[in-house]
Amino acid sequence: MNYMVMVTITHPSEMDKEAMAKFLKRSEALDNPNIENIWWFEVDAKTHGSIISYKDKASYEADFPRVLKMRDEQKDSGRKLTFEAKGECFAILRE
Numbered sequence: 544m545n546y547m548v549m550v551t552i553t554h555p556s557e558m559d560k561e562a563m564a565k566f567l568k569r570s571e572a573l574d575n576p577n578i579e580n581i582w583w584f585e586v587d588a589k590t591h592g593s594i595i596s597y598k599d600k601a602s603y604e605a606d607f608p609r610v611l612k613m614r615d616e617q618k619d620s621g622r623k624l625t626f627e628a629k630g631e632c633f634a635i636l637r638e
Contacts, residue, residue: 545632546597555621577602
């Protein structure tokens with residue numbers, strides 16, 4: 544069963560959504576076998592949300608060291624994690 548992670552991240556200034564979209568397409572997550580998909584969405588001009596779908600909880604746990612490393616590397620960027628929720632998906636509207 545899929546394992547979902549949702550976060551919101553605030554930025555110190557207005558986001559460059561086009562640059563962020565290009566970054567995501569070039570990121571190491573693209574070839575990560577644990578990740579099914581990632582969605583980034585605008586909450587407001589300085590905040591974006593992210594939803595990551597993992598194959599299962601074991602895939603999330605295998606990927607978590609990469610996530611921690613990425614968060615640590617971004618500490619000086621001024622971006623802040625403001626919300627995180629995660630859990631196993633138990634119902635899907637369309638499969």
